[in-house]
Amino acid sequence: MNNRIKASIRDLNLWYDEGAKQILYSIDMDIYANQVTALIGASGCGKSSLLRCLNRMNELISGCKVRGEIVIDGKNIYDKDVSEVAVRTKIGMVFQKPNPFPKSIYDNIAHAPKIHGRVKRGLMCDKLVEESLRRVSLWEDVKDKLKEMGTSLSGGEQQRLCIARAIALRPDILLMDEPTSALDPISTQHIEEAIMELKKSYTIIMVTHNLQQAKRIADRVAFFHKGDLIEYNTSHEVFTNPQDRRTREFIKDKYNQ
Ligand SMILES: Nc1ncnc2c1ncn2[C@@H]1O[C@H](COP(=O)(O)OP(=O)(O)O)[C@@H](O)[C@H]1O
């Protein structure tokens, strides 16, 4: 397994309500390149909040404060000279509910790369759209209807479109917040296959409430409890030999749900 560190989270703390409510407590975590890291833990333990720290999306929430460092490829993304816009183009995000733009399938992929000056319209843009859709195995299904609305696709296809849209910007890291929780088992399987393929090129951090999914596709698993990182290890170790009582209980309760 590749053991290159892609990102280091250092003493990360997070509060909402202008500091009145602390949600994350001194999180330290190394994220490995070209691996899938799954964040697990009970609802409300801070998984989504942590994910939003990685692309500085929490700054869009008024009253949210973040202290600590997240070093990606050697640079702290919270340094004063780093803009949150630059961070958000480098760190892609996919949400629980598929959220395609109200645009054509083609423009869902092409829109951001054009805005950021990565491609102009024409052949280069067509190639980027095709390549991005191929990476999520959607190309064959949509190549004859690229002008149709992204929202006309099924839920699972919309989610793959959203993943394709994220990778069209060639992000350093891909964040996914419960990307299959709104999908049926077949669509879930397609997304899991896409994730396994994408980790060859990208570093993926995903929140999942489905422990069987974490076991199937994650290389590493981080278990959170009330804002603390309790246990972080290879997926194999966490599932077969959890060290902390709280991890053991959570896995025992949740595994067959
Ligand atoms: N925008 C917000 N303002 C205030 N509290 C929030 C906000 N977002 C989340 N929280 C609270 O922070 C805690 C952690 O939430 P979240 O990160 O969404 O947890 P998880 O993703 O693990 O379910 C919860 O108690 C939640 O109610």
Ligand SMILES: [Mg+2]
């Ligand atoms: Mg969440």
